Amino acid sequence: MPRAGLTTDRLVAAAAELADEVGFENVTLSALARRFGVKDASLYTHVRNLQDLRTHLALFAGGELIDRIAAAVAGRAGKDALAAFAGAYREYALTRPGRYAATRIRIDQDLIAGSPALRRTAEITYGMLRGYGLREPDLTDAVRLLRATFHGYCALEAAGGFGAPRDVRASWEKAVDALHITLENWPREDGDGR
Numbered sequence: 001m002p003r004a005g006l007t008t009d010r011l012v013a014a015a016a017e018l019a020d021e022v023g024f025e026n027v028t029l030s031a032l033a034r035r036f037g038v039k040d041a042s043l044y045t046h047v048r049n050l051q052d053l054r055t056h057l058a059l060f061a062g063g064e065l066i067d068r069i070a071a072a073v074a075g076r077a078g079k080d081a082l083a084a085f086a087g088a089y090r091e092y093a094l095t096r097p098g099r100y101a102a103t104r105i106r107i108d109q110d111l112i113a114g115s116p117a118l119r120r121t122a123e124i125t126y127g128m129l130r131g132y133g134l135r136e137p138d139l140t141d142a143v144r145l146l147r148a149t150f151h152g153y154c155a156l157e158a159a160g161g162f163g164a165p166r167d168v169r170a171s172w173e174k175a176v177d178a179l180h181i182t183l184e185n186w187p188r189e190d191g192d193g194r
Contacts, residue, residue: 006036008046012056019057019098027098029053058107061099063117065092070124079180081128086150086176093154104151132183142183149179 014035019027029050033040047053065088072088073081093100112118129142153175155161162168 006038006042006046008056011036011043011046011053012060015053015057016060016096016099016102019102020096021098024054024057024098024101027054027057054102054105055107055111057099058102058105059111059115059117061096061102062115062121064096064099065089065103066117066121066124068092070120073124073128077131079177081131082180082183083173083176085125085128086146086172086179089150090154090157090172093150094158097158100154129183132186134183134186134188138186138189141189142186145182146179149175 011032015027015032018031018035022031029040029043029047032053033043036042043053047056068091069085069088072084076084107118125143125146126139129139129146132142134142153172157168157172162171
């Protein structure tokens with residue numbers, strides 16, 4: 001019998017808070033059960049195991065992230081959309097570190113296909129890149145470039161990995177400018193140069 005007040009949504013929201021406090025890798029069923037003042041077994045009505053909880057958390061965090069990105073890019077195109085996308089991404093990664101870490105885990109492709117938030121992520125990201133005139137397979141390559149650049153930069157920034165005296169935000173803005181130039185001059189797979 002499910003414990004009164006416990007739901008999957010409440011557990012996932014609490015796990016998200018816990019992840020931001022102690023780190024995604026430190027989220028456990030025991031820690032979550034303590035937060036609710038229940039035994040670990042009470043959680044198994046709502047999640048199968050730790051991996052299931054982490055998958056729920058990844059989908060939750062991915063939805064939050066794309067909601068912020070969508071709000072930022074609404075009504076924008078080209079460089080303005082890219083800068084808004086990048087800014088929303090960076091802000092989420094730095095202010096919600098545990099949730100952001102959850103978005104980095106590998107999720108079963110069937111779950112991705114069934115997730116409205118993750119489908120929306122693809123629609124918004126690919127939509128922004130189509131504004132640069134990209135088509136497949138260049139779209140996939142450009143998404144990978146953006147993801148690798150944004151994630152790498154945010155991971156280094158969060159870890160204090162930028163020691164030079166130059167303002168980190170100024171460097172971020174230059175990186176976004178460079179990405180914009182790269183996207184405008186993308187070496188297209190079809191070889192037409194446009």
